[in-house]
Amino acid sequence: MYQQMIFVNLVTADVPATRKFYSGLGYGINEQFSSDDCVSVVISDTIVAMFLTPEHYARFTQKKIVDARTSSEVLLCLSAESRSKVDELVDKAIAAGGTSHGDPQDHGFMYGRAFDDLDGHTWEVMWMDPAAIQG
Secondary structure: OOOOEEEEEEEEEOOOHHHHHHOOOOEOOOOHHOOOOOEEEEEEOOEEEEEOHHHHHHHHOOOOOOOOOOOOOOOEEOOOOHHHHHHHHHHHHOOOOEEEEOOEEOOOOOOEEEOOOOOOEEEEEEOOOHHHHHH
């Protein structure tokens, strides 16, 4: 069966720092699609984050490119397999130079935290009790 993929394209001010940050979180780098002006971060078999310099990103849009440190462009949310995995990933991100974003959200059946990466992109990490998903 075909697995649809998502490629999230985001601006980065510093490709090498972004590569180091996401590698430090445990994600792989697809060297085939990385260069001096882009790094391809493999989050899962179906999710890839492409971090491009502003000049490279501008080749794909005619819209104004926002600064994610001062404007919200998108909220990205990744699932986690457990509450402890939520904490583990967010804590790794903060230790690698990211910043905590907001307070933890604990609703019993759902738990989440968020971090901003080096460029200000907000990544939420969320766990939901499988029993709650099944209804």
